[in-house]
Amino acid sequence: MDDAIFQIYRYDPDGDRAPRYDRFRVPLRRGMTVLEVLLHLHQWVDGSLAFRLSCRSAVCGSCAMRINGRHTLACMTQVSEVLKTAPIVIVEPLENLPLLKDLVVDMGTFWSKMDAVKPWQDPTAPSPEGERLQSPMELDRIERESTCIHCGACVSSCTVLEVDPRFLAPAALAKAKRHACDSRAESAGTPWDVLNGPGGIWDCTRCMECVHACPKDVRPMEAILELRREALASLSGGETVGGRHVRFFVESVTRDGVLDERALPLQILRGQWLRLFGLIRTGIRMWWRGKVTLGPHHPVREVETMRRIVASVKEQR
Amino acid sequence: MSLRYAYYPGCVAKGNCPELYQSMALVAGRLGIDLVELKKAPCTGAGVAASQDLLLVDTYNALTFSMAEEMGLPILTICSTCVGSMRQAEARIKETPGRLDQVNRVLRDQGRRYGGSAQITHFLWVLLREIGLERLQREVRRPLAGLRIAPFYGCYILRPAGIMGVDDPDHPTSLDRVIRALGGEPVEYTGKSRCCGFPILLENEAASLAMTGNHLAEAVDRGADLMVTPCPLCHMNLDLQQSRAARQIGRPLDLPVLHLPQLVGLALGIPPKPLGLSRHLVSVRGLLKRATRRE
Ligand code: SF4
Ligand code: SF4
Ligand code: FES
Numbered sequence: 001m002d003d004a005i006f007q008i009y010r011y012d013p014d015g016d017r018a019p020r021y022d023r024f025r026v027p028l029r030r031g032m033t034v035l036e037v038l039l040h041l042h043q044w045v046d047g048s049l050a051f052r053l054s055c056r057s058a059v060c061g062s063c064a065m066r067i068n069g070r071h072t073l074a075c076m077t078q079v080s081e082v083l084k085t086a087p088i089v090i091v092e093p094l095e096n097l098p099l100l101k102d103l104v105v106d107m108g109t110f111w112s113k114m115d116a117v118k119p120w121q122d123p124t125a126p127s128p129e130g131e132r133l134q135s136p137m138e139l140d141r142i143e144r145e146s147t148c149i150h151c152g153a154c155v156s157s158c159t160v161l162e163v164d165p166r167f168l169a170p171a172a173l174a175k176a177k178r179h180a181c182d183s184r185a186e187s188a189g190t191p192w193d194v195l196n197g198p199g200g201i202w203d204c205t206r207c208m209e210c211v212h213a214c215p216k217d218v219r220p221m222e223a224i225l226e227l228r229r230e231a232l233a234s235l236s237g238g239e240t241v242g243g244r245h246v247r248f249f250v251e252s253v254t255r256d257g258v259l260d261e262r263a264l265p266l267q268i269l270r271g272q273w274l275r276l277f278g279l280i281r282t283g284i285r286m287w288w289r290g291k292v293t294l295g296p297h298h299p300v301r302e303v304e305t306m307r308r309i310v311a312s313v314k315e316q317r
Numbered sequence: 318m319s320l321r322y323a324y325y326p327g328c329v330a331k332g333n334c335p336e337l338y339q340s341m342a343l344v345a346g347r348l349g350i351d352l353v354e355l356k357k358a359p360c361t362g363a364g365v366a367a368s369q370d371l372l373l374v375d376t377y378n379a380l381t382f383s384m385a386e387e388m389g390l391p392i393l394t395i396c397s398t399c400v401g402s403m404r405q406a407e408a409r410i411k412e413t414p415g416r417l418d419q420v421n422r423v424l425r426d427q428g429r430r431y432g433g434s435a436q437i438t439h440f441l442w443v444l445l446r447e448i449g450l451e452r453l454q455r456e457v458r459r460p461l462a463g464l465r466i467a468p469f470y471g472c473y474i475l476r477p478a479g480i481m482g483v484d485d486p487d488h489p490t491s492l493d494r495v496i497r498a499l500g501g502e503p504v505e506y507t508g509k510s511r512c513c514g515f516p517i518l519l520e521n522e523a524a525s526l527a528m529t530g531n532h533l534a535e536a537v538d539r540g541a542d543l544m545v546t547p548c549p550l551c552h553m554n555l556d557l558q559q560s561r562a563a564r565q566i567g568r569p570l571d572l573p574v575l576h577l578p579q580l581v582g583l584a585l586g587i588p589p590k591p592l593g594l595s596r597h598l599v600s601v602r603g604l605l606k607r608a609t610r611r612e
Contacts, residue, residue: 069487069507085488159512163527203521205528206364207512208476212486228368242520246368253360253377261332268519275522282557282598289596291333305427309380312423313373 004028004079005088006037008049012101021090022046028079034091035063035074038103051103058215061151065103066092071153071213094156096169110152113168117176122189138183145178148218154210166199170210170220173201177223180230192236201227202242244268254310320447322393322438323385324352325403328360329549330395333557334576336593337549341395341440341578343592347585348448348456352393355384361402363550364473364516371409372419378406379420380427382435391436393443395578397548400439401473401481407435408480439474441547441577442483445491450498458586460500464543464607466580467504467536467572468492469555471548472512486510492547492577499584504541508532513551518558523565529554530562533570543604547577556597573601 003025011019024045026037035053042049054060056075063074068086070077071094082089097105154170161167168176173195180190195201201224210220228246231237238247248267252260265279330338345352358381360366362374381403385392394400410416410433417433424430444453468489475486484491489510493503514528533555536544546552554562556574563570574597575583582592594601 085485159514159528160517160521160524163514163531164521164524167524198521203517203524205472205512205514205516205525206367207472207516209472209512212476212478225368229370232369240520242368242517245519246365249363249365250369250373253362253366257357257359258328259332259360259363261328265519278561282561285598286333286557289598291335291596305380305429308427309376309423310373312426313370313376316372316419316423 002028004037004083006041007088007090008038008041008102009092010049010102011099012050013099014101032079033075034067034077034079034082034089037079037089038074038091049103050101059149061149064094064151064153064156064215066090066094066156071095071157073151073153073215076215094152096156096158096161097152105152107152109165110150110155110169110171113172114150114175116168116191116194117172117179118189118191119172119175119179120189121179121182121185132184134183141181141183142178144218145174145220145223147216148174148178149216151215153213153215154218154220157209157213159205159207159209160203164199164203167203168194168199170204170214170224173204173227174218174220174223177227180227192231195227196231196237196240196243201231202237202240202245241268319349319351320443321351321353321390322443323388323390324354325358325361325381325392325394325399326354327394327396327399327549328363329553334549334552336596337395337552337576337578340576340582340587340592343587344578344582344585347582347587348453350393350443350448353388353390355381355392358384361399361406363398363402367402374402375406375410375416376420376423378403379410379424379431380429382407383424383429383431385436386432386434391438393438393440395440395547395576396550397439397471397474397546398550399473400437401476403435403437404480405477407437439547441474441491441495444495444581445483450494453495453581454498457498457500457584459584461496461580461584462500464501464604465504465540466496466501467506467539467541467544468496468509469513469532469536469544469546469548469551469574470510471546471551474547475510492545495577496545496580499581501580501584504536504539506532506535506539506541508535513548513554515550515554518554525554526558526562526565529558530566530568530570533559533562533572534566534568537570537572541572542607543601544572544574545577545580546574549576552576556599559599571599573597573599573604575601 006024006026007021010022038051052062054062058073058076065074067077068090093103094105100106158169161169179188204224237243245268269276326338359377366374470489475484478486496503514525518525559570579592
C-alpha cells in the first residue's frame with residue numbers, strides 16, 4: 001500500500017507560542033486506523049505527540065477527535081476510507097472543550113454537566129421483594145442512550161455550545177433522557193428545573209450535528225426532543241419560552257393548517273417588552289421592504305381536516 | 318423532457334419571504350419545470366412540532382403525501398427545513414412497524430389514504446440531478462462571473478445523511494457546484510454546513526444571533542460578495558437579523574443573502590426587480606452595481 005500524508009494539530013499551551021500543524025508521511029498497512037497511525041508516529045517518529053486511547057475498539061470513548069472535520073473516534077476510522085474523499089488526513093482535537101495538549105482535551109465540563117442532570121435513579125417507592133423488572137419495550141425506550149460511551153464527539157460538534165458555554169450539550173441531555181424515561185424509577189432524580197432552565201433542553205437548535213457525529217448512533221437530539229415531549233406532557237415545560245413556542249406552533253397549525261408567522265413571536269414573548277420591541281422594529285423594516293403585508297392570515301383550505309386529524313390522533317393515544 | 322412536480326413552497330415562501338415564491342415561479346418557467354401547487358397541504362411540522370407529538374407530525378405529512386400520490390407526482394420544495402421534515406417523516410413512517418397503518422387510520426376518516434410511495438425532493442437537487450449542471454450552464458445568460466458566493470446549506474438538507482443522502486454533511490458540494498455552473502466562484506468556509514441559529518431566536522437570542530453573525534463574518538473574511546441559501550428559515554436569520562447579529566458579535570457585516578432561485582434567476586438573465594431582490598433587509602444595490610460593471 002502507498003504512504004499517506006498526515007497533518008496533525010500540535011499545541012502545548014505551556015510551552016508553545018502558537019498552535020501549528022506537523023506533517024508526517026506514514027507507510028500504510030491494510031485496514032490501518034487513524035489511531036494506529038498515531039501509535040506508529042508516537043513510537044517511531046515523535047514521542048512527544050499527545051493523544052488518548054485505551055480499548056482500540058470503539059468501546060472506551062477515549063480517542064474522539066476531529067478527522068478531516070468529522071467529530072469521531074480515531075480507532076473506528078480507517079485511513080483508506082478517509083482518503084477516498086480527501087488527499088491527506090487532517091487530525092485535530094475535539095472542539096468546545098479546553099485544550100490540554102495536541103489532541104488531548106480537558107473533559108472536565110463534559111463530566112460536570114453530566115453531574116448537573118443527576119444521571120442516577122432515585123426511586124421513591126420502597127424496594128420490591130425481588131428485582132425491579134423491566135419489559136423489553138420499556139428497555140427499548142432507553143436503549144439507544146444507554147449505549148453512550150462518553151466520548152465527547154457530539155459535544156465537540158454542538159452548534160449551540162460553540163456560542164454558549166452554559167448549554168448542557170448533547171451528551172448530558174441524552175443521559176438525562178436515559179434516566180428520566182427509565183420505567184424502573186417512579187421518579188428518577190431528573191432535575192426538570194435545570195433541564196427547563198437556561199442552557200437546557202429548549203436551547204437546542206435541532207441542527208442534528210450531534211446525531212451525525214455520534215459513533216454509537218445515540219442520536220442525542222432525538223433524546224432532547226423526547227425530553228421536551230415529556231416536559232410538555234406532564235411537567236413544567238409548558239411555561240418556558242421554548243414550550244410556549246412549540247405549543248403555539250402546534251395550535252396555529254391545527255387551527256389554520258399553516259403557521260401564523262406574524263402572531264408567533266408576539267404570543268411567545270408576551271410581556272417581554274424590550275425583546276418585543278426589537279422584533280417589532282424588524283417587522284416594520286420588513287413591511288417597508290414589501291416582505292410582509294398587514295392583511296389577515298390565510299389558512300389552507302383543508303383546515304377542517306387538520307382539526308379532525310388532531311382530534312383523532314389524540315383519541316389514538 | 319418535461320419536469321412536473323407537486324409543488325410544496327412552504328409557509329415562509331408564502332409568508333415572510335414572498336420573494337422566494339415569486340422568484341421560483343419565474344425560474345421554473347425558464348427551466349421548463351411544471352409546478353402544480355399543493356394548495357391544501359398542511360405544515361410539515363418544521364422540526365418544531367416534533368417537540369410535542371411525533372404521530373401528529375407524521376400524520377400531517379402523510380396527508381400531504383397522499384395528495385401528491387393522488388396527483389401521481391413527486392413533491393418539490395424550495396425549503397431545506399421542509400424537505401428535511403418531510404423526508405424524516407417519510408422515513409419514520411416507512412421504518413416504524415405499524416406506523417403506516419396508524420397514520421392511515423386517522424386519514425381514513427378524512428377519506429384519504431397514504432400508499433407509502435412519497436418521493437420528496439428540493440429544487441437544489443433537481444438542478445443537480447434532473448436539469449443537470451451542463452444544461453444549467455447552457456441556460457446562463459448573465460454569468461455571475463467574478464462574484465464570490467458563499468453557499469449556506471442549512472442543517473435540514475444535509476443531516477441526517479442516511480435520510481437526505483445527497484451531500485456528505487461534513488463536506489457538502491451540491492450548492493457549490495450549482496454556483497460554479499452559474500459562473501460564480503464558491504467561497505470555502507467552515508460555516509457553510511453549520512446551523513444558522515434561527516430555531517432558537519426566541520429561546521436564546523444571544524446564541525442565535527452569534528451563530529448567524531459568526532458564519533456571515535467568516536464568509537466576509539473569506540472574501541464573499543454575497544451568500545446564497547436553499548433554506549428560507551436560514552434566510553430569516555442571515556438577512557432579517559443581520560444587523561442585530563452584527564451588533565451581537567461587535568463588527569459590521571453587510572453581506573447580501575439571496576435565495577437559491579433568485580441567484581439562478583439572475584444568472585438566467587431575469588431582471589432583479591421581478592426576482593424580488595429589493596425586498597431583502599440587507600441591500601443588494603452595491604452588489605448589483607458590481608455585477609453589471611463586470612459585464
Ligand atoms: S441538535 Fe442540539 S444538542 Fe445536537 S448538536 Fe445541534 S444544538 Fe447541539
Ligand atoms: S452520545 Fe455519542 S458522541 Fe456523545 S458522548 Fe455518547 S457516544 Fe459519544
Ligand atoms: S480507543 Fe477506545 S474508543 Fe477508541
